[in-house]
Amino acid sequence: MTNTDPPLVEIHGVTKSFDAVRALQGVDLSITQAEVTALLGDNGAGKSTLVRCLTGVHPPDAGEIRFRGEPIRLGSPDDARRLGIETVYQTLGLIEDLQVWQNLYLNRELTVGFGPLRMLDKKAMISSSREILSKLDVNVPNVRATVRRMSGGQRQSISIARAANWGKTLVIMDEPTAALGVRETAAVEELIRRLRDSGVTVLLISHDMGQVMRVADTAYVLRRGRTAARRTVADTDGDELVGLITGALEGDSSGG
Numbered sequence: 717m718t719n720t721d722p723p724l725v726e727i728h729g730v731t732k733s734f735d736a737v738r739a740l741q742g743v744d745l746s747i748t749q750a751e752v753t754a755l756l757g758d759n760g761a762g763k764s765t766l767v768r769c770l771t772g773v774h775p776p777d778a779g780e781i782r783f784r785g786e787p788i789r790l791g792s793p794d795d796a797r798r799l800g801i802e803t804v805y806q807t808l809g810l811i812e813d814l815q816v817w818q819n820l821y822l823n824r825e826l827t828v829g830f831g832p833l834r835m836l837d838k839k840a841m842i843s844s845s846r847e848i849l850s851k852l853d854v855n856v857p858n859v860r861a862t863v864r865r866m867s868g869g870q871r872q873s874i875s876i877a878r879a880a881n882w883g884k885t886l887v888i889m890d891e892p893t894a895a896l897g898v899r900e901t902a903a904v905e906e907l908i909r910r911l912r913d914s915g916v917t918v919l920l921i922s923h924d925m926g927q928v929m930r931v932a933d934t935a936y937v938l939r940r941g942r943t944a945a946r947r948t949v950a951d952t953d954g955d956e957l958v959g960l961i962t963g964a965l966e967g968d969s970s971g972g
Contacts, residue, residue, distance in 0.1 A: 722785035724749040724917050730779030732765050739765040741941040752918040754928045757938035763921050772796040802883025804875050806891050812864040817845035820878050848881045869900025888919045905931050925954035
């Protein structure tokens with residue numbers, strides 16, 4: 717991205733209420749292309765609601781979302797997917813009894829033929845799945861193996877690879893290593909770095925300050941539905957981020 721290009725995503729004054737609960741109260745946030753932006757905050761800070769607004773699950777009550785400088789309205793998750801926005805949830809969304817390649821192409825199956833004679837193009841999907849995983853250096857020995865036989869780290873990597881393959885512009889990750897051990901966490905973090913280096917933009921929701929310091933470029937802190945602070949990760953540390961999250965420290969959303 718050049719200095720004259722707009723951010724990939726800009727969120728201005730977004731609000732969202734559910735009955736008497738004001739989940740978002742004027743959030744401002746900017747996501748730079750080909751960087752990892754961390755979204756931080758305690759439970760109830762508004763992170764999940766903001767992600768749902770960004771992925772077309774909930775329409776904002778007010779405010780504006782811009783994509784590459786243009787205002788957008790996301791009426792459904794399909795609208796977000798058409799823009800190349802994909803999400804990796806903690807539940808992963810994998811079907812354990814399907815093979816790896818079937819999960820990678822779930823609901824996006826390739827077919828050959830015409831009309832009622834169309835058939836699944838298994839050969840193309842299997843071959844493409846190998847390329848997808850190889851490109852991201854995902855350690856899955858066989859794309860024909862069922863997901864049930866995979867480790868937690870392999871499952872997470874498959875889910876991320878699927879999102880990265882279809883999410884050509886923005887991949888949102890919700891606590892991607894919450895249930896993983898040290899070695900598997902390191903592998904997933906390396907995968908996040910490779911995505912960034914290949915030009916994919918990542919929005920990372922994480923409670924792990926060490927992880928944020930290792931992989932993120934910019935961090936935004938939400939508190940009580942508002943943008944409490946913005947920090948360039950290279951210019952901060954985990955202690956400051958924790959203080960901003962808890963309110964022990966006061967920040968500003970334009971902070972460097």
